[in-house]
Amino acid sequence: MSNLVKRAIFGSLYVGLILAALLLREHLIYMVVFGIIAFLATWEWSNLVSTHRLFPLRRISDSIAAVYLFWATHEIADKGVEYSFFLIPYVGYLLYILVRSIYSERQAMPTDLAKVYFGQIYVGLFLSIANIFYTDAATSLILLTIFVAIWANDTGAYLAGSTLGRHKLFPSVSPKKSWEGFFGGLIAAVLSSGLLLGWEQCYLGILISIAATWGDLFESMVKRSVGVKDSGNIIPGHGGILDRIDSLLFTLPAVAFILWVIDTYQHLHLG
Template identity: 35%
Template sequence: MKINNLTTRTLSGAVFVAILVSGIIIGYETYLLLMLIIIGLTLNEFFNIVKKSGVAPNFSLGLIAGLGTFISFFVFAFGGYQDVVYLAFPLLIYIGIFISELFRNKSNPFTNVAMTLLGVFYIAIPFSILNFLVFLQFSNLDGVIFDYYYILALFILVWTNDTFAYLTGMAIGKHKFFERISPKKTWEGIIGGIVFTAGMSVALFYLYPHVAPLGKLGFSGLTLQVWVGLGVVVSIFADLGDLVESMLKRSLGIKDSGNIIPGHGGMLDRFDAILLAAPAAFVYLMFMFNQL
């Protein structure tokens, strides 16, 4: 990698991380705004790249459905999980996507509907699930508390896996992991990512009581073993998320999903791991919460 490209990649990456972390930790207002921007840009990017295959996704209703899904999940979680009807609102938009295709006069109408809904399910729903990791409800607390620690930890674990899987693979990688989809991935890189991500989860466990809002209120959090398990789960599904996006790009014959982030590609390239890691982490944490 040339020095200029490395400098561009480093600077843009630092700005990207700073914006993301700041938007999460300042408060739920900036968190909401940040996520809506990310979902909107990522959905728009997804619809643009699938359009190259001859499909005509419904950009406007797809964006409304994606943003509406996140807002519905946000309101439901913010309100203390009191009224499930908020989660039903996006269904009306999903139905509208089918009906609108009657009037668009486009070829392959059901493929258009399928790709529009795929964008929502692939991108908007995983991001929407993050609301259940930031608005936490406990029997000894009145209502919910905005706790950024779990979502921030999720991003840190994904970044750790991505960084050390790459470095380990570059240093000692010999055995191909999934050559048909991603020729550069190796088993050594995958294992290195898991090991270092599990190690980062140990650091996050010890940091939690000193940083997280609930930690300051005396909430004990998860055990060390559960944190290590979370690191392993996130690492595995982050790699799978990367492979899924690589499969999408290969099927469309493109290298990057976009160029919005200099040196890093598009929004899908930056958040592909989160799209599978977030739902997997949520299911894992909910299961472990019930076991504690």
């Protein structure tokens, strides 16, 4: 089977699972799909930056912690802040990591500890922002738009870059990316955002395209620093889960922040 066929088949399966999780509005399907993503992405991050080299079981516990954070934030977003006590076990785990580090390899401890904590923020916390959009019926369409716009951005960037690409966007991090590809992706993201949300909100496509590009460049920088092409090989033809959601992990907090700023401004000046 050619690599192109693999990419098409497994890429379609990935997209299908995401759309099922978002459109069917079934709690179990949503939690299973995103729980698996949180687990695998955290595992791949740990493997990518070589944390817990001598203690692989700790990678499992870190990955489970990210899944728990996703579940806990979903419950809080769905039921209200009075359920914030669900975060107590997660905070306890973070404290346990600190104490555990005292008894770990002293030489590797500071670096590994920073990598573990960053992985929890980068994957667990940033991915959990999806719950803010998903549990609110009024904003669930925004979450769908984020995914669709990222996919449109990737497609537009590939088509424009492969046919028109001449000027390198960031050659030291990602030699294949070009400015022509970037603007092709931006146009595709704006169009998809406008079609799904209405043209008065198509500006989100610009934000999504920029954040998605930064997210992809960030992971490319990490992979280049450790000398690997992909974060994993769980998706044939596509690499790892982290390779699929690197753009999402930057886009979710960016969109949430901008919408919060807009909402705050409107309440202050119009309310």
